[in-house]
Amino acid sequence: MSNETNDLSADVLAAAAMRMPFGRFKGTRLIDLPEPYVVWFKGQGFPAGLLGQRLALMYEIKANGLEKLIRPLLETQHSDEPALQTPATPEQTDQ
Numbered sequence: 001m002s003n004e005t006n007d008l009s010a011d012v013l014a015a016a017a018m019r020m021p022f023g024r025f026k027g028t029r030l031i032d033l034p035e036p037y038v039v040w041f042k043g044q045g046f047p048a049g050l051l052g053q054r055l056a057l058m059y060e061i062k063a064n065g066l067e068k069l070i071r072p073l074l075e076t077q078h079s080d081e082p083a084l085q086t087p088a089t090p091e092q093t094d095q
Contacts, residue, residue, distance in 0.1 A: 009073075015054035016061075016070050030058045031070055038062055 016031035025033055038059045046052035046059075061067060 012057065012061075012070065013073060015057045016074055018051075018054050021051065029074075030054055031061070031067060031074065033058065035062045 020028045046055045
């Protein structure tokens with residue numbers, strides 16, 4: 001894959017994983033926002049800056065039914081992170 005494609009993929013995943021910073025859905029990943037809420041932003045005008053760009057991208061993803069392509073990629077991204085390991089108990093180390 002080209003760097004441009006990798007950058008686009010990273011941008012889409014970053015937008016999908018970004019948390020809504022305010023309002024009723026504060027803390028919700030943008031990909032998890034209800035479609036009517038994102039459509040409302042489209043009608044009112046997206047906020048300026050990075051949040052607005054990412055909400056506009058989420059609008060396109062949701063309007064074109066692409067969420068089901070993005071969600072597995074997000075889950076894969078999170079499953080690649082190292083899991084927290086609990087220290088072994090003395091009983092486990094004696095075996």
